[in-house]
Every structure is written in C-alpha cells, then in structure tokens.
Amino acid sequence: MRIEIARRLLELPRSSFATTIGRIDQLVAAGEDVVNLCQGNPDLPTPPHIVESLRSQALDPANHRYPSFSGLLELKDAVARWYAAHYRVELDPGSEVAILFGAKAGLVEISQCLLNPGDVCLMPDPAFPDYWAGVVLAKAHMHPLPLLRSNGYLPDYSALGPDVCERARLMFLNYPNNPVSATAPLEFYQDTVRFAAEHRVVVASDFAYGALGFDGEVPVSFLQADGAKDVGVEFISLSKMFNMAGWRIGAVVGNPEVIAAINLLQEHYYVSLPPFIQRAAITALTGPQDCVRELTSIYERRRDLFVDGVRQAGWDIDVPRSIFAWLPVPGGDSVAFAEELLERSKVAVAPGRWFGAHGEGFVRVSLLAPEERLREAVARLTDARVPQP
Ligand SMILES: Cc1ncc(COP(=O)(O)O)c(C=O)c1O
Numbered sequence: 001m002r003i004e005i006a007r008r009l010l011e012l013p014r015s016s017f018a019t020t021i022g023r024i025d026q027l028v029a030a031g032e033d034v035v036n037l038c039q040g041n042p043d044l045p046t047p048p049h050i051v052e053s054l055r056s057q058a059l060d061p062a063n064h065r066y067p068s069f070s071g072l073l074e075l076k077d078a079v080a081r082w083y084a085a086h087y088r089v090e091l092d093p094g095s096e097v098a099i100l101f102g103a104k105a106g107l108v109e110i111s112q113c114l115l116n117p118g119d120v121c122l123m124p125d126p127a128f129p130d131y132w133a134g135v136v137l138a139k140a141h142m143h144p145l146p147l148l149r150s151n152g153y154l155p156d157y158s159a160l161g162p163d164v165c166e167r168a169r170l171m172f173l174n175y176p177n178n179p180v181s182a183t184a185p186l187e188f189y190q191d192t193v194r195f196a197a198e199h200r201v202v203v204a205s206d207f208a209y210g211a212l213g214f215d216g217e218v219p220v221s222f223l224q225a226d227g228a229k230d231v232g233v234e235f236i237s238l239s240k241m242f243n244m245a246g247w248r249i250g251a252v253v254g255n256p257e258v259i260a261a262i263n264l265l266q267e268h269y270y271v272s273l274p275p276f277i278q279r280a281a282i283t284a285l286t287g288p289q290d291c292v293r294e295l296t297s298i299y300e301r302r303r304d305l306f307v308d309g310v311r312q313a314g315w316d317i318d319v320p321r322s323i324f325a326w327l328p329v330p331g332g333d334s335v336a337f338a339e340e341l342l343e344r345s346k347v348a349v350a351p352g353r354w355f356g357a358h359g360e361g362f363v364r365v366s367l368l369a370p371e372e373r374l375r376e377a378v379a380r381l382t383d384a385r386v387p388q389p
Pocket of ligand 1: 040101102103104105128174177178206208236237238239245249250
C-alpha cells in the first residue's frame with residue numbers, strides 16, 4: 001500500500017541544516033578535521049548542581065507517576081520568581097506561565113493557537129527558521145519584517161501597509177537575536193506594544209538568549225514594556241542559560257488567554273514534561289546563578305577572540321551581542337560561500353539565506369566551540385584567502 005502523507009505535512013519547510021550536517025559527518029568519517037560552527041548547540045556541560053538535582057529527583061518514585069497536566073505549579077512559581085528577580089515583571093504562576101518542551105515547541109504551537117487560514121503572521125527576516133513551521137501548519141501567510149543593519153536590526157512598523165496591518169494576527173520578535181546578534185531597547189518594545197494594540201496583533205517575543213547579556217548589558221524583556229501583557233507573551237529557554245539544550249525545557253509567560261490556549265493544545269499532545277526534569281529546572285532557576293555569569297564570560301572571551309581575528313583578516317563585522325557572529329560574505333552569495341568554506345577550509349557556518357531573504361550576504365558563525373577551535377577557524381578563514389567584502 002502506498003501511504004499518503006497529509007498535504008499540510010508535505011508543505012512543512014525542510015531543515016537546511018540537515019544536509020550540511022550530513023556533509024560534515026561524511027567529511028569527518030573520511031578523516032577530515034572539520035571546525036563545526038554551523039549550529040547553536042552548547043558545547044559545555046550542564047552545571048553539576050542541576051545534574052545532581054535531576055539524579056536525586058529521578059530516584060524519587062513520586063516523580064515516576066504522571067505529573068499534573070499543565071506542568072508543576074512549583075516550576076511555574078520558580079519561573080515567576082525568576083522574572084520578578086531579574087526583570088521586575090510580576091506574573092501569576094497559575095494563569096500567566098506555561099511549561100514547554102523547550103521554547104521551540106511553544107514557538108510552533110503559538111501559531112496553531114492563534115492563526116486561522118489566510119491570516120498574516122509578521123515574521124522577522126532573517127529569523128530563527130523554526131518559527132515558520134507553525135505558520136505553515138495553520139495555513140497562514142508570513143509577511144516579512146526586514147531586519148536591516150541600518151535600522152539596528154529592528155523592524156520598522158511604519159513601512160507596513162494598512163492591508164497587512166489589518167490581516168496580521170501574530171508577530172514574532174527575537175532579541176537578543178538569532179542570527180544577527182542584536183539586542184532591542186525598551187523604547188522599541190513600547191512602540192511594539194502601541195503597534196500591537198492598535199492593530200490587534202499578538203506579540204510572541206522569543207527571549208531564548210535573554211539571560212546571556214554581554215559586556216554588562218542586561219537584555220530587556222518585552223514584558224518590561226507598559227501594557228505588554230495585554231498584547232503578548234514571551235518565551236524563555238533553559239537550553240542556553242544553563243547548557244540544558246538536551247533536557248528540552250522552557251516556558252512561555254504573559255497574556256493569560258494566550259497561555260490558556262497553549263495549555264489547551266499541550267493537554268492534547270502531552271501530559272506535561274517528566275517531573276524529574278521539571279524539578280531539576282526549579283533547581284536551575286532558583287539556585288545559584290554564578291554559572292550563568294561564568295558562561296557569559298566564557299562566551300565573551302570567545303567572541304572577542306573571534307571578532308579580533310576576523311577583523312585582522314579584513315572583515316567588517318559588528319560586535320555580537322549574543323552567541324552568534326554575523327559575518328558579511330565576499331560576493332554576497334552566502335550559500336556558495338559556506339559550501340566553499342566547508343569543502344576547501346573545512347569550516348562549517350550557516351548561510352544567512354537559510355534564515356530568510358534578508359539574511360543573504362551574511363553567514364552566521366556560532367561561538368559555541370572551545371577557544372582553540374575558534375582560533376583554528378579564524379586561521380582557516382584567513383588562509384582561505386577569499387576576496388574580502
Ligand atoms: C532564537 C531561538 N529561539 C528558540 C530556540 C529553541 O530553544 P529550546 O532549546 O528551548 O527549544 C533556539 C535554539 O537554538 C533559538 O536559537
């Protein structure tokens with residue numbers, strides 16, 4: 001029998017990363033030394049006190065049973081306390097916090113919760129490509145919000161036509177940004193709340209990198225803007241904050257109606273997350289935060305090393321405000337540049353075009369690799385003698 005897959009599934013965007021990772025695996029299997037700076041996968045371990053918490057929670061039979069449906073109230077309370085301590089944002093744990101299988105799951109779910117077929121979703125361009133799948137599943141349309149260097153990589157709402165504003169129901173934002181590594185000031189979020197309220201657009205702020213502020217900067221949370229909770233929600237992730245990417249845990253907070261919709265959808269997919277993971281997440285959020293500061297310093301050193309190196313080699317590069325460097329490519333064809341760099345110099349980076357049309361002309365370089373590997377990458381980029389932009 002020929003199995004027919006539902007059309008909406010066939011319409012899902014394919015991950016461009018899979019092909020490159022396949023090629024990296026081939027090269028490594030053939031004995032090549034590839035410096036892989038393509039993905040944003042933390043290379044350092046989860047802090048021991050969090051792992052120890054998981055170990056002891058896993059031994060407790062109470063954590064072997066089905067957990068309560070929408071996540072442990074103690075964890076929601078820990079998320080609310082984390083927001084109060086870091087951003088002075090007050091949240092009701094019962095109605096304004098939902099627990100997620102990593103921020104990624106929620107970032108797909110929110111489109112399914114809020115978009116009807118034919119609606120418009122305002123999508124930063126470039127953007128983290130995982131946002132796109134939910135919009136496709138909802139049969140809605142994406143309208144780009146170009147992120148331009150000339151505008152500090154912030155969208156310009158005044159450039160949107162009345163028809164788009166009328167049909168827009170959801171908007172994604174992401175600061176500190178992946179891939180361009182920019183941050184956003186509070187005034188931008190105040191403008192965003194005004195725009196969203198005027199046009200009845202729900203804001204989905206992806207704050208997955210919020211805890212890693214470079215050079216003493218504390219990245220602003222969207223929820224710090226007046227009235228933000230009326231118009232939107234914010235996603236946080238423990239993946240980068242505590243090197244817990246493999247644990248799959250995050251949260252979404254803010255507007256209670258959106259939170260209720262996400263909980264409703266999740267009730268049908270899961271019976272919440274494993275309780276021992278949720279309890280270890282409580283330890284992470286409420287325990288000592290020195291590990292986050294130490295991680296940030298490690299990333300700052302890596303960033304400085306990389307930026308100094310490529311600048312010496314002639315690249316005009318902005319100082320990243322997050323864990324990715326956004327490197328302009330000679331000739332402007334990011335896919336061709338990345339392919340050549342991988343084949344000739346054995347350095348893997350992500351072409352900007354994978355993140356949207358406005359990503360073209362750049363490649364994203366992940367700083368989630370030890371200093372010696374970043375040094376090696378700089379040396380190979382310099383030796384590659386590619387013509388400079
Ligand atoms: C911008 C952005 N948002 C969300 C995520 C996903 O976070 P999580 O691991 O919590 O699913 C990532 C992961 O790379 C990301 O880059």
